[in-house]
Structures are given as structure tokens and as C-alpha cells.
């Protein structure tokens with residue numbers, strides 16, 4: 001038995017932050033941001049809007065388009081690095097907000113690779129035969145952990161998320177394979193230093209702005225290109241495929257230059273690669289499910305197409321997933 005995607009959804013908050021807006025906040029320029037990252041604007045939550053609010057909107061859409069009731073949902077997985085609370089999972093908040101009274105759920109913290117980790121978890125739950133309707137969400141409120149005075153990070157990230165409904169498949173449609181990695185020795189290059197058990201929140205950590213994301217962009221860039229390309233190539237080779245067999249490649253959207261370099265190293269042409277970073281920036285666990293939903297809307301996925309996902313993120317975490325597309 002495999003797990004197939006039977007519905008897709010996305011949610012981007014209304015408010016936007018353009019490169020021109022950022023020019024007024026930090027020493028940067030529209031030209032620098034476009035040429036170094038490919039980003040033109042990003043979306044930001046409204047005041048008081050949290051990750052679970054985005055998750056609820058995504059789950060509501062999944063229920064509406066699949067025709068399922070909330071009571072039919074067995075499991076809710078939320079990939080996020082920006083949970084509503086440190087204690088209480090965002091999945092629990094979504095469960096309550098959609099009134100999925102028969103579901104259990106939990107969060108998966110794997111930064112930008114979070115959605116692929118959550119898809120792997122959800123797919124294995126379906127394959128076990130025990131669960132029939134699994135909601136997998138990737139969503140991040142990056143604006144809650146970004147220092148808008150730090151040009152190294154504030155130009156990259158945005159808020160948003162997406163999700164899918166997974167159901168059992170008794171044919172060759174669905175998640176075919178995945179390869180996942182974690183290397184915690186990379187944690188020093190991208191993290192939020194304070195607010196956890198290493199450095200609990202204090203006046204001092206707040207004064208030092210340690211509750212914001214810090215990133216050694218150059219190092220992360222180097223690892224991202226190498227590992228995303230390697231893990232994409234690895235899954236293509238492992239399944240006896242060639243680059244041309246991939247109908248659509250949806251890479252994590254962190255930097256257009258990382259996407260281009262990865263595609264080139266895997267022998268994929270521009271028309272095989274989905275790019276929307278210009279409109280949303282890096283929404284962390286949100287980028288891949290947002291792109292999947294847009295690809296469906298744009299009819300870029302047809303029955304039996306091979307969809308390749310790949311991501312790299314903080315941890316370090318990285319991975320790829322191969323999906324045979326069904327009727328969505």
C-alpha cells in the first residue's frame with residue numbers, strides 16, 4: 001500500500017513586504033535582493049495571526065476540496081519551526097480549531113526540510129494500514145523570529161504555508177521513495193540561539209536579540225547546493241531514472257541561485273523546475289506545499305507524472321521524495 005495526495009491547499013497572509021519596503025528598513029536594495037536571491041516580495045501575518053491560524057485555513061480547504069468531514073481525519077502533522085507555543089503542539093491547536101475530534105497529531109521540527117519529513121511520517125502511517133486520512137501541513141510564521149534590522153535574514157524569509165491530504169493508494173500512485181538526512185553538527189550555522197533550554201528567555205537574551213534567527217548565509221548556501229543536488233541525484237539514480245523522467249521538480253525555495261545550481265547539477269531543464277520564490281521568499285516548511293498547490297492550480301501536474309521534491313534547511317536537515325501523481 002502507498003500513500004497518495006488527494007487534496008492540496010495553501011495560505012498566504014494578505015499583508016506583503018516588498019523589496020522597496022525593506023530598502024526603508026535596512027541598508028539594502030531591490031537590485032541586490034533580486035540578483036542575490038530572486039525574491040521580490042514576501043507575505044507577513046496580521047497582528048495576532050499565528051501558525052495554527054494558517055494551519056486551520058489550510059486544513060479547512062483540504063476538507064472542503066476532498067469532501068471529508070473533520071471527524072474522518074485520523075492524524076494531523078504540522079511541520080513548523082515557529083509553533084504557536086513552546087509547549088503545546090501547533091497540530092493540537094489545528095485539531096481543536098477544525099474540531100477533528102477523532103484525530104491525534106504532533107509537530108515536526110526540521111526547518112526547511114520539515115514538510116518532506118512530515119510527508120515521510122504521514123506516508124508511513126498510511127502504509128501501516130492503521131490510518132486512512134492524514135493531514136500534512138507545512139507552515140511557518142517566520143516574521144515571529146526575524147530581526148527586521150538584520151539584512152542578512154530579513155530579506156529572505158516570509159510567512160505562509162500549505163498542506164496535503166494523504167490517503168491510501170492500492171496502485172502505483174503516491175509516495176514512491178524518499179531519502180532523508182540530518183547532520184546536527186551544522187546547527188551552529190543557522191539557528192535561534194535563545195528561548196529554548198540551552199538559553200531560556202531572560203532580559204539579557206532579549207536585550208541581545210537572541211530570539212531571532214541567526215544565519216551564516218555563505219556556509220548554508222554552500223551546503224544547500226551540494227546536499228540538495230546530491231540527495232536529488234541519489235533518489236533519481238536509486239530509482240533507475242534519468243533527469244528527463246522527472247515531470248516536475250519542486251525544490252525548497254530558499255534562494256533562486258540555490259534552485260538553479262541544484263537543477264543544473266541534476267541535469268534538469270528550467271521548464272521542469274517550479275519557482276515561486278519571487279512572490280513569497282522563503283517560508284521555511286511552507287515553500288514545498290505552497291508550490292505543490294500552485295502547480296496543481298496551474299495544471300503542471302497530470303496523472304502518472306513523476307514529482308520530485310527536495311529541501312535543505314537548518315539542523316542541518318535535507319532530503320528528497322519521489323511521488324507518482326494521481327488525480328487531484
Ligand code: UT7
Nearest residue numbers: 028029032036112151155217218220221224254255312313
Ligand atoms: O532555507 C534554508 C536556509 N537558508 C538558505 O538556504 C540561505 C542560504 N544563503 C543565501 O541565500 C545567501 O548566502 C544570502 C542571500 C543570505 C546572502 O547572499 P550572498 O551572495 O551569500 O552574500 P554574502 O553574505 O556573501 O554577502 C556579499 C556582500 C557583503 O558585502 P561585502 O563584504 O562584499 O562588501 C554583504 O555585506 O553583500 C552584502 N550584503 C548585502 N548587501 C545588501 C549582505 N546582505 C545584504 C543585503 N543587502 N541584504
